[in-house]
Structures are given as C-alpha cells and as structure tokens.
Amino acid sequence: MDGFTKLGLSSWLIEQCKQLGIRKPSPVQESCIPPIMEGRDCMGCAKTGSGKTAAFVLPVLQKLSEDPFGIYCLVLTPTRELAYQIAEQFRVLGKPLGLKDCIIVGGMDMIAQALELARKPHVVIATPGRLADHIRSSNTFSMKRIKFLVLDEADRLLEQGCTDFTQDLKVILGAIPAQRQTLLFSATLTDTLQELKSIAMNKPFFWESTSEVRTVEELDQRYILVPEKVKDAYLVHLIQTFQDEHEDWSIIIFTNTCKNCQILNMMLREFSFPSIPLHSMMKQKQRFAALARFKSSNYKILIATDVAARGLDIPTVQVVINHNTPGLPKIYIHRVGRTARAGRHGMAITLVTQYDIHLVHAVEEQINMKLQEYPVKEKDVLQILTQVNVTRRECEIKLECTDFDEKKEINKRKQLILEGKDPDLEAKRRAELEKIRKQKKKFKEHIQEAIEKKHDAQMRRRLKKKQLRQEKKAAKAQLTSD
Numbered sequence: 001m002d003g004f005t006k007l008g009l010s011s012w013l014i015e016q017c018k019q020l021g022i023r024k025p026s027p028v029q030e031s032c033i034p035p036i037m038e039g040r041d042c043m044g045c046a047k048t049g050s051g052k053t054a055a056f057v058l059p060v061l062q063k064l065s066e067d068p069f070g071i072y073c074l075v076l077t078p079t080r081e082l083a084y085q086i087a088e089q090f091r092v093l094g095k096p097l098g099l100k101d102c103i104i105v106g107g108m109d110m111i112a113q114a115l116e117l118a119r120k121p122h123v124v125i126a127t128p129g130r131l132a133d134h135i136r137s138s139n140t141f142s143m144k145r146i147k148f149l150v151l152d153e154a155d156r157l158l159e160q161g162c163t164d165f166t167q168d169l170k171v172i173l174g175a176i177p178a179q180r181q182t183l184l185f186s187a188t189l190t191d192t193l194q195e196l197k198s199i200a201m202n203k204p205f206f207w208e209s210t211s212e213v214r215t216v217e218e219l220d221q222r223y224i225l226v227p228e229k230v231k232d233a234y235l236v237h238l239i240q241t242f243q244d245e246h247e248d249w250s251i252i253i254f255t256n257t258c259k260n261c262q263i264l265n266m267m268l269r270e271f272s273f274p275s276i277p278l279h280s281m282m283k284q285k286q287r288f289a290a291l292a293r294f295k296s297s298n299y300k301i302l303i304a305t306d307v308a309a310r311g312l313d314i315p316t317v318q319v320v321i322n323h324n325t326p327g328l329p330k331i332y333i334h335r336v337g338r339t340a341r342a343g344r345h346g347m348a349i350t351l352v353t354q355y356d357i358h359l360v361h362a363v364e365e366q367i368n369m370k371l372q373e374y375p376v377k378e379k380d381v382l383q384i385l386t387q388v389n390v391t392r393r394e395c396e397i398k399l400e401c402t403d404f405d406e407k408k409e410i411n412k413r414k415q416l417i418l419e420g421k422d423p424d425l426e427a428k429r430r431a432e433l434e435k436i437r438k439q440k441k442k443f444k445e446h447i448q449e450a451i452e453k454k455h456d457a458q459m460r461r462r463l464k465k466k467q468l469r470q471e472k473k474a475a476k477a478q479l480t481s482d
C-alpha cells in the first residue's frame with residue numbers, strides 16, 4: 001500500500017501531493033498524520049525543510065473534505081511571507097475541494113480582509129496581530145466552530161521577542177472554541193514546551209526527530225574568523241567567488257538590523273551584484289515583490305533580517321551567509337535551514353568576529369556538532385579591503401541623506417499606537433526613566449567616590465602609622481647601637 005494511503009489519506013489528496021513532488025511521507029508526516037487523523041492534538045518538532053507544513057495541511061484537508069464548512073481551520077504564523085507560503089500549500093493541495101482560503105496579515109487592506117472573512121473561508125492563515133485587530137473591531141465573522149488551530153513556528157509565537165504576540169494570542173484564543181484540535185510545529189520547540197502544552201490541552205501527541213544533530217546532514221556548516229573591520233571585504237570576496245565558480249547560484253545573507261540590510265544591499269549593488277533587501281521597514285508590497293524576484297532568480301542574493309529566518313521554502317538557495325553571528329542558537333538553526341531543504345545539499349557560512357566566539361560555541365553546543373573553518377585566501381581579501389570599506393562608508397552617507405532613520409522613528413511611533421500606547425507619553429516616560437537611571441548612576445558614582453575617599457584616607461592613616469612605627473623602630477635601634 002502507498003505510504004500516504006497507509007496514513008489514511010484519500011487518493012485525490014495523494015494525487016495532489018504527487019503534483020508537488022511529494023511521493024512518500026517524510027518521517028514527521030509519517031509520525032504526526034495518523035494521530036491527527038485520530039483526533040489528537042499534536043506537537044511536531046522536526047528539522048528545517050523536513051515537510052512539517054504538509055504534516056498539518058494534509059490531515060486538515062482530509063478531515064475538511066469529510067465535513068466541509070467555514071471557518072474550519074485557523075493557522076497562525078509569525079511572519080506575513082510565511083502566511084502566504086502556507087496558504088499556497090493549502091491552495092494547491094486542496095484544489096479538488098474548491099478550497100477557500102483567506103490570508104490575514106498586517107500591511108494589507110483591512111476592509112478587503114474583513115469582507116473575505118465574512119465569506120466564511122474554509123481556512124484562515126494569519127499573523128496574530130492583524131487577526132486580533134479584526135476580532136477586536138468586527139462582528140462580521142465567527143471562529144466559534146473551528147475544528148483546527150495550527151501554530152506554525154509555534155515557539156516563536158509564544159516567545160516574547162521583539163514582536164510580542166502574547167496579548168494577541170490571548171484575544172484569538174478567547175474567540176475560538178476550547179473544543180478543538182491544536183497542532184503545533186517548529187524545528188525548535190523544546191524550550192517553550194510547557195507553554196505549548198497549555199495551548200494543546202488534550203494530552204498532545206508529541207513527536208521529535210531522534211537525530212542527535214539538530215541541523216540536517218546535507219548542510220555543510222562553516223565559519224570564517226574575521227576582524228570586525230574586514231567583514232564586508234570577506235563578504236564581497238565570498239560572493240564574487242560563488243559568482244565566478246557557479247553557473248546557477250542563489251544566496252541568502254542574514255544581517256542583524258534593517259539599516260545594515262539596506263546598507264549592505266546598496267554596497268553590493270555598487271559592486272554590481274544582483275541583490276535585493278528584505279526587512280520589516282519595507283512596505284509590505286515591496287517585501288512581497290522582493291521575495292518574488294528572488295524566488296524567480298531575477299535577483300540571486302537576498303539580504304535579509306531575521307524576518308526571513310523562519311519557514312521560507314526556496315529550494316534554489318544553495319548558500320546562507322550569516323553576516324553577523326546570531327545571538328541565539330535557535331535563530332542560527334532557522335537561518336541556516338533556509339538551505340539544504342528536502343534532501344538537497346547546501347552550505348552555511350558564518351562570519352565570526354573576535355567578539356562572537358562564545359556565540360559560536362553556544363551554537364555548536366545546541367546543534368551538537370562543530371562548525372568547520374572555511375578556507376579563504378586572505379591576500380585576495382586584503383586586495384579589495386580599501387575599496388570595500390570606502391564603498392560602505394559612501395553608502396552609509398547616502399543612506400543618512402535619506403529619511404531612513406526618521407522612518408524608523410515613525411514606525412516606532414506607529415507600533416506604539418497599535419499597542420494602544422500614546423507615543424508622546426511613552427517618550428516622556430522613557431525620558432523620565434532615563435533621568436532616574438542617570439540620577440541613580442550619579443548617586444552610585446557619588447557613593448563609590450565617598451567609599452574610595454574613605455578607603456584612601458584609611459590607607460593613608462595606615463601608611464602613616466606604619467611609617468611612624470618604622471621610624472620609632474629605627475630610632476630605638478639607633479639608641480641601642482649608641
């Protein structure tokens with residue numbers, strides 16, 4: 001019997017899988033689909049690119065086909081791009097059903113979304129913030145009958161990172177029935193296990209891939225130890241080498257901030273590399289367009305912040321370069337997982353400065369293997385060093401002339417308004433906190449100074465006493481000798 005038939009999937013669904021090149025279930029699918037079909041909650045922790053999306057899409061579609069209604073399933077995911085990607089899998093696999101899906105993410109027209117929600121789609125794929133906004137502001141749709149709640153990248157949805165989803169999740173959980181099946185998936189579930197268990201309330205089936213190493217075997221993981229000031233020259237050299245040595249190549253470069261992302265992109269363009277940026281300060285339409293152009297190989301290099309670190313499935317990516325060493329091993333695992341997907345080979349190269357060595361050790365400990373050094377001819381890098389650094393500086397100046405920082409400030413204010421805070425009050429509060437912090441610091445310094453003065457005086461007294469004692473001793477010795 002066919003692998004998927006054994007798992008209880010209908011022939012129409014198996015036929016759809018074949019169209020996506022999915023012929024035989026991957027381990028996470030083989031293990032998680034049967035308990036989901038039996039009605040159990042499920043937590044699946046499997047390596048990046050191992051087919052977790054189909055592990056929940058397939059059983060949801062199977063069950064939906066047996067009793068179709070809307071809204072049947074809600075999928076939550078941390079990024080907008082990921083929501084579109086998941087929707088696409090639902091759409092392709094669910095085509096014979098005439099599946100109606102609806103994507104609810106920030107940065108897109110809210111009224112159009114509200115109308116779509118009112119049309120009772122079978123599946124809603126959403127980022128938590130925007131869906132919570134709809135729940136708060138509209139009564140034109142109901143999620144009271146949903147059968148499935150899926151949290152993709154579940155650990156990210158629960159952690160309190162730079163985007164904190166916890167308040168929005170509360171609103172969403174309050175709007176859906178307690179009687180439901182909850183499915184949680186990620187490549188890194190373990191540190192949020194307890195919180196996740198409280199969301200999947202019905203003794204969830206838990207599956208984790210057994211391999212010791214937490215990244216895929218097909219991934220060649222390298223590092224280059226570079227002084228901070230030479231990092232960009234190494235980056236340019238690496239890209240030049242890939243361009244020279246490969247016909248068909250595609251690279252994702254991860255960096256730490258939106259500004260850096262923008263500057264690196266400008267710099268690489270100056271060197272005529274086909275690069276395109278992706279970060280959260282871009283308009284949503286630009287973000288989608290950037291990703292589409294990269295996917296269709298119009299641009300061979302995507303320079304991204306961690307907004308692209310999780311979930312994105314772009315089979316052509318052969319190399320991931322970490323321009324900065326990720327602060328958390330978990331982020332490293334997701335970033336490098338953008339290559340070597342579904343059994344393909346890939347390489348990840350992390351640029352490590354003298355300040356990041358401890359971060360690499362933390363990564364190695366988590367993934368259970370050592371990164372290997374990537375050999376580079378230093379002489380070649382030094383040849384381009386001045387040119388690269390000058391170009392970077394020019395790009396920085398160009399960016400300063402735009403309103404990039406101002407936009408960042410405006411975005412911050414917008415975010416505060418969305419969180420229900422008054423940006424001016426918030427600025428005042430921050431200024432006051434800063435004042436208190438400065439006062440505290442001054443007070444501490446004052447005390448420290450007083451302690452040091454006291455200590456100095458004590459020392460001086462002790463020294464004087466010692467000196468006197470020595471003088472007395474010397475005088476005594478003089479007397480006896482006389």
Ligand SMILES: Nc1ncnc2c1ncn2[C@@H]1O[C@H](COP(=O)(O)OP(=O)(O)OP(=O)(O)O)[C@@H](O)[C@H]1O
Nearest residue numbers: 022024025026048049050051052053187311313342
């Ligand atoms: N059984 C299968 N056989 C072959 N390819 C598969 C199978 N299942 C899924 N795929 C393909 O593997 C790729 C990766 O799948 P998917 O995006 O679901 O990975 P993931 O486990 O969710 O990764 P990540 O943790 O990075 O989100 C997709 O292109 C998908 O079509």
